[in-house]
Amino acid sequence: MNTAGIVLAGGKSSRFGGEKSLAKIGGKAMVARSVDALAGTDAIVVVARPELAEKIPRNRPIAVIxxxxxxxGKGPLAGIYSAMMAVDARWYAVLPCDTPWIGKRTVARLLQERDPAYDAIVARTEGRIQPLVAVFHNSVKEKIREQLETDRLSMRALFARCRLKCIDFAQEMVFANINTKEDYILQQKEAGDVDEKTNQSGGGHPQSDGPSAYRRKGACADSD
Ligand SMILES: Nc1nc2c(ncn2[C@@H]2O[C@H](COP(=O)(O)OP(=O)(O)OP(=O)(O)O)[C@@H](O)[C@H]2O)c(=O)[nH]1
Known part of the structure; x- marks a missing residue:
């Protein structure tokens, strides 16, 4: 197949204290939001911890591995490699499970930039690489294997060995990720899930409206 989507959901969530991939924003588990963002690919693989695999929502046809x-225990590179071994594709679009505002537009933009002269395409905001929002050619699989075997586990080490194309995105807020309960409460408020005055749960905001910070700025969030 041409493109596969990979959602990384195998982390420890230790800063969150509980399973963040299943925590809901806008009425939908964050992992399901990442799956939705990858709906333009030919197949989607969610890489989860074994104890969680059964609980991953099947809101679309997906493989859970x-x-x-x-x-x-070796981090995101282990997840990417495991998915690449499970599904054969020419290109892989990767997303984490904790960036609720990334939608199809960001993924489509990165996929649009596929180019035989490069083997990795990565999002960048305000000069900073977003290492887990990227598209990889399948030739990168062997590089990842080498790194896993030699315990060079950082995404940066991988990018240093790739012909890397960085794509600049203006809306940094779209890439906001959730590490802690505080981050979560903030993003729930952005989604309208929590009434800011009473701190009570609201009805859940439709995903298409995105973070209210965007609505305030009159800009459009990338979630659809
Ligand atoms: N498949 C897989 N995904 C991972 C692994 N480690 C991290 N991830 C995913 O990578 C993304 C970023 O993870 P982090 O938030 O940095 O790490 P975390 O382990 O989930 O959380 P902390 O324990 O709080 O650091 C999330 O989508 C994680 O689920 C791993 O070992 N395997």
């Missing part, structure tokens, strides 16, 4: 036992 776990990190290969050999690389368990």
């Amino acid at each position: 776990c990190d290969l036992p050999r690389y368990r």
Whole structure:
């Protein structure tokens, strides 16, 4: 197949204290929001921890797998590699499970930039790379394997070995990620899930409206 989508949901969520991929924003589990953002790809793989695999919402046809036992505990590269081994594609679009505002537009933009002269295409906002919002050519699989075998586990180390194309995005807020409960409460408020005065749960805001920070700025969030 030409393109596969990978959602990384195999982290420890230790800063969050609970399983962040299943936490809801706008009435939908964050992992399902990432799956939706990848709906333009030919197949979607969610890479989750074994104890979580059954709980991943099947809101679309997806494959749910776990990190290969050999690389368990080695972080996002283990998840990307395990998905690449599970599904054969020419290009892989990768998203984390904790960026609720990334939608199809961001993914489409990155996929649009596929180019035989590059093997990795990564999002950048205000000069900073967003390492887990990227598209990889399947030739990168072997580089990841080499790194996993030698415990070079950072995404930066991988990018340093890739012909890298950085794509600038103006709306940094779209890339906001959730690490802690405080981050979560903030983004729930942005989604209209929580009444800001009473701190009570609201009805859940339609995903298409995006963070209210965008609505205030009159800009458009990338979630549809
Ligand atoms: N498949 C897989 N995904 C991972 C792994 N480690 C992190 N991720 C995912 O990568 C993204 C970013 O993870 P982090 O928030 O940096 O790490 P985390 O382990 O989830 O959370 P903390 O324990 O709070 O650091 C999230 O989507 C994680 O689910 C891993 O070992 N395997």
